[in-house]
Amino acid sequence: MPFTMDISQFKSPAFLINELICRQNIRYMAEKAKISGVVFRPHFKTHQSVEVGNWYRQEGVSAITVSSVSMARYFADDGWDDITIAFPVNSREVDDISELAGKIRLNVLFDMAEQAENLGKKLTHETGFFIKIDVGYHRSGIEPSDSESIDRILRTAEKSKLVFRGFLTHPGHTYQAGNKQEILAILSETSQLLTELKHRYQGRYPGIISSTGDTPSCSLAENFNGIDEIRPGNFVFYDLMQLRLGSCSFTEIGAAVICPIVSVYPGRNEALIYGGAVHLSKESLQNPDGSRNYGLIVPFTDGRWHSPEGNDYLVSLSQEHGIFRTGSTWAKTLKPGDLIAVIPVHSCLAGDLFRIADCGPDSYRVRIV
Amino acid sequence: MPFTMDISQFKSPAFLINELICRQNIRYMAEKAKISGVVFRPHFKTHQSVEVGNWYRQEGVSAITVSSVSMARYFADDGWDDITIAFPVNSREVDDISELAGKIRLNVLFDMAEQAENLGKKLTHETGFFIKIDVGYHRSGIEPSDSESIDRILRTAEKSKLVFRGFLTHPGHTYQAGNKQEILAILSETSQLLTELKHRYQGRYPGIISSTGDTPSCSLAENFNGIDEIRPGNFVFYDLMQLRLGSCSFTEIGAAVICPIVSVYPGRNEALIYGGAVHLSKESLQNPDGSRNYGLIVPFTDGRWHSPEGNDYLVSLSQEHGIFRTGSTWAKTLKPGDLIAVIPVHSCLAGDLFRIADCGPDSYRVRIV
Numbered sequence: 001m002p003f004t005m006d007i008s009q010f011k012s013p014a015f016l017i018n019e020l021i022c023r024q025n026i027r028y029m030a031e032k033a034k035i036s037g038v039v040f041r042p043h044f045k046t047h048q049s050v051e052v053g054n055w056y057r058q059e060g061v062s063a064i065t066v067s068s069v070s071m072a073r074y075f076a077d078d079g080w081d082d083i084t085i086a087f088p089v090n091s092r093e094v095d096d097i098s099e100l101a102g103k104i105r106l107n108v109l110f111d112m113a114e115q116a117e118n119l120g121k122k123l124t125h126e127t128g129f130f131i132k133i134d135v136g137y138h139r140s141g142i143e144p145s146d147s148e149s150i151d152r153i154l155r156t157a158e159k160s161k162l163v164f165r166g167f168l169t170h171p172g173h174t175y176q177a178g179n180k181q182e183i184l185a186i187l188s189e190t191s192q193l194l195t196e197l198k199h200r201y202q203g204r205y206p207g208i209i210s211s212t213g214d215t216p217s218c219s220l221a222e223n224f225n226g227i228d229e230i231r232p233g234n235f236v237f238y239d240l241m242q243l244r245l246g247s248c249s250f251t252e253i254g255a256a257v258i259c260p261i262v263s264v265y266p267g268r269n270e271a272l273i274y275g276g277a278v279h280l281s282k283e284s285l286q287n288p289d290g291s292r293n294y295g296l297i298v299p300f301t302d303g304r305w306h307s308p309e310g311n312d313y314l315v316s317l318s319q320e321h322g323i324f325r326t327g328s329t330w331a332k333t334l335k336p337g338d339l340i341a342v343i344p345v346h347s348c349l350a351g352d353l354f355r356i357a358d359c360g361p362d363s364y365r366v367r368i369v
Numbered sequence: 370m371p372f373t374m375d376i377s378q379f380k381s382p383a384f385l386i387n388e389l390i391c392r393q394n395i396r397y398m399a400e401k402a403k404i405s406g407v408v409f410r411p412h413f414k415t416h417q418s419v420e421v422g423n424w425y426r427q428e429g430v431s432a433i434t435v436s437s438v439s440m441a442r443y444f445a446d447d448g449w450d451d452i453t454i455a456f457p458v459n460s461r462e463v464d465d466i467s468e469l470a471g472k473i474r475l476n477v478l479f480d481m482a483e484q485a486e487n488l489g490k491k492l493t494h495e496t497g498f499f500i501k502i503d504v505g506y507h508r509s510g511i512e513p514s515d516s517e518s519i520d521r522i523l524r525t526a527e528k529s530k531l532v533f534r535g536f537l538t539h540p541g542h543t544y545q546a547g548n549k550q551e552i553l554a555i556l557s558e559t560s561q562l563l564t565e566l567k568h569r570y571q572g573r574y575p576g577i578i579s580s581t582g583d584t585p586s587c588s589l590a591e592n593f594n595g596i597d598e599i600r601p602g603n604f605v606f607y608d609l610m611q612l613r614l615g616s617c618s619f620t621e622i623g624a625a626v627i628c629p630i631v632s633v634y635p636g637r638n639e640a641l642i643y644g645g646a647v648h649l650s651k652e653s654l655q656n657p658d659g660s661r662n663y664g665l666i667v668p669f670t671d672g673r674w675h676s677p678e679g680n681d682y683l684v685s686l687s688q689e690h691g692i693f694r695t696g697s698t699w700a701k702t703l704k705p706g707d708l709i710a711v712i713p714v715h716s717c718l719a720g721d722l723f724r725i726a727d728c729g730p731d732s733y734r735v736r737i738v
Binding site: 012069087090096111112118138139140143172267268270277281282319320323336337339349352 | 379380381414436437438439456458459460461462465481483484487507508509512541629631632633634636637639641643646650651652685687688689692704705706708717718721
């Protein structure tokens, strides 16, 4: 399906992008980075789209972040020549990484010396690397105080064409924060930890930088003191999770999944939509009453989604079924064949499920222009 | 990527099917249906594969179930000519349904008269329909006691080329059952409710049938008294959810996702795998201690996955990252570059993420033969 199509043709779930909003989100973040004097290296895993990539190019972006070797190859083929793969080196892909490093300016990530060993012996071209630091999210990375592991990576890398670029982190624990202050406190602590590391190593490695990136802190921060590079990704679309965190307002959300109403069950204040886990992912949020929320339902008319009418959300998802609890007066008027928009809980995962090149016959990705 | 490939080539997450196990699962269910005198109309949403479909053909299966119009079209193109779309008619797809009904013997589902009205006026060929009954799952369907809604559908359908085939349900609440007895009690109640409905309407509509289908009850049942047709799907692969429910044994699980170990963190008894929500979905189970489980990790050697070594499971997933809590002695010996197998929580969703035709360059679907 083409990237633009007649919205009235929607028959089955479609991922809809509002180009104006996405471009504004990109411009705002690019300008904030510029004013703050940090490099803006956006994460492309959220959209995985050559066309959305071009919107970044038009805002002066030339360096990007991806989360897999195949994604790096995909964007390198589109002319992006400065890419950081922000996922620790997978030792089974060192040949692919080495090949790619011969074509573009590539940076990789290590959090174990074994990774540097495995990649280093394959490299025939200079390749940058960051050491991944765990500043509290505990997904991957080395503890900031663990100099032994850091030094082991640096010693291993010295024997090869690897070039140390600095310290990188993803403070994903901002997603668990309770409010804006907590998010900014995590950014501040992140900055302090990375700055200390940089100061400790920059004598031996001049020019190393500190890199961080998560949409909540990059959206809320007024400055990036101590940080040299930011790598947010989700902010291009935002989503319900970011709205809940306070990282964005509703009008900054740039993507929604358009779904048909299939049945209505007035007796239980529910409706069935054609839209399930294969379109939205099973990412969920907890409502204040303890129930799960798989997406916020809003009106969709004249080819655009609108502000929420009330407490209308998806209470369960199976493969293609979505059950929608009709809270508002508007929701109770819906009938089979009507279209609604779902603001997804996590736009990265919903977007991945609709990748243009990979879509099946009942999937579209379209944009409002 | 081809459906069969050299397993030693695995570099990134791969969906691996054990053909022998899957064929045994198909044969066992086909034989049970035959002995019980019920029609076996397996659900193809689990595998969505023409090749796996052929394994069913070889066991004498000629009628199938799918969950979308596009899936019906996909299998019709492969020569399947008796298909039930077990999802209530989406009023926006009535032209597509009508077109398909001109090519194959098609059955659709209604749980509202509006659906029958919208489809009926488009049909140019005879099309079967079932009335979807809600026997307690509360996802879609009409309450068994709601004769008014049932009769409204039947009256609406009479004006068109629609032919009433019977009553259909999906007792998905078996997935919330605590033990085998509860699952069988749900099947028994389902059978009773459908039989009552059939008896009430078969005078006016001779030849109508009752159809049910969910993997837990179809796997555990020793007979299907009162049921005319079964439509299980997941049983071809099974998964961790079914293992927990007791619907299968570990040796009956026919699919796993093979992932590389990327990093190990002995200090926190965790490891990072290349394998995230885009490969496994975010479906999870609750462990006895209240923690979440996104997949069971088992050894993978000599091109085969093996029995669990201990309490090794995924505790969190992000887009491409999976964090694996290393419980067993074996798990603590793993190093970067090793391959492990993940028994997915829900094989239908994991399988969907690896659809052959739609896979990106870093996705494979392969089989052990």
